[in-house]
Amino acid sequence: xxxxxxxxxxxxxxxxxxxxxSAEAASSSSITRSAGDEVIAKDYSGQSLVxxxxxxxxxxxxxxxxxxxxxxxxxxxxxxxxxxHGVDFSEGIAYLTRFKNADLTxxxxxxxxxLRSTFDNVEITGADFxxxxxxGTQVKKLCAKASxxxxxxxxxxxxxxxxx
Numbered sequence: 001x002x003x004x005x006x007x008x009x010x011x012x013x014x015x016x017x018x019x020x021x022s023a024e025a026a027s028s029s030s031i032t033r034s035a036g037d038e039v040i041a042k043d044y045s046g047q048s049l050v051x052x053x054x055x056x057x058x059x060x061x062x063x064x065x066x067x068x069x070x071x072x073x074x075x076x077x078x079x080x081x082x083x084x085h086g087v088d089f090s091e092g093i094a095y096l097t098r099f100k101n102a103d104l105t106x107x108x109x110x111x112x113x114x115l116r117s118t119f120d121n122v123e124i125t126g127a128d129f130x131x132x133x134x135x136g137t138q139v140k141k142l143c144a145k146a147s148x149x150x151x152x153x154x155x156x157x158x159x160x161x162x163x164x
Contacts, residue, residue, distance in 0.1 A: 045083075065103075074117075086152075106151050110160075114138075128153045129160040139163075 042062045049064075053073040059082055066086040073093045080100040090110040097117040106126040114134045119142055126148035134142070143163035149156050 105148075108150065108153060110153070124157060126150045127157050127160070128155040129157070130155055132160075 042059065044067050045063045045065045046067060048068045049072055050068055051071045052069065053075070054077050055073070055075045056077070058078045060078060061081040062079075063083045064087050065083045067088075069087055069089045069092055071091050072089060074095070074097040075093070076096045077094070078098050078100075079102050080098065082099070082102045084107050085103045086106045087104075088108045089112055090108050092109070092112045094112065094114040094117045097114070098120075099117060099122050100120045102119075102122045104122055104124045104127045107124075108128050109132045110128055110130040112129075112132040114132055116135065117138065119134075119138050122142075124142055124146055127146075128150040129142075130153070139161055143158065143161055146157045146161055146163055150160075
């Protein structure tokens with residue numbers, strides 16, 4: 001059995017050396033870029049925005065309620081007064097993003113990377129942060145007000161943040 005695995009590994013390595021796979025870049029047409037734009041009070045509620053990217057944009061008071069933002073990206077984005085109620089932002093990225101006075105109630109943020117983002121005066125009742133990566137100071141800030149259970153995942157907000 002051990003020799004069989006070694007032989008299979010050698011054959012696979014030789015195949016990859018003799019017939020390398022070509023690298024292909026992702027199509028930029030599948031990404032929504034909003035760099036430099038101001039999209040104040042835009043209504044994205046209930047829309048499918050899977051994989052959408054919002055870079056260096058002011059989305060003040062935008063409505064993303066119940067939108068499908070799985071795998072989406074907010075990079076250097078201002079999300080002040082934004083409605084993210086019930087949004088699915090699982091496996092999303094929010095880097096250097098400012099969540100201020102935002103509504104994250106019942107949001108799904110599982111496996112999201114949210115480093116260097118700030119959460120000031122946000123509502124997170126019922127939000128699911130399972131396996132999300134946030135800065136420690138932000139987790140402490142969110143734990144101070146965390147409560148509720150997510151209506152879709154059934155996960156307790158405090159448990160998903162690892163609050164003590």
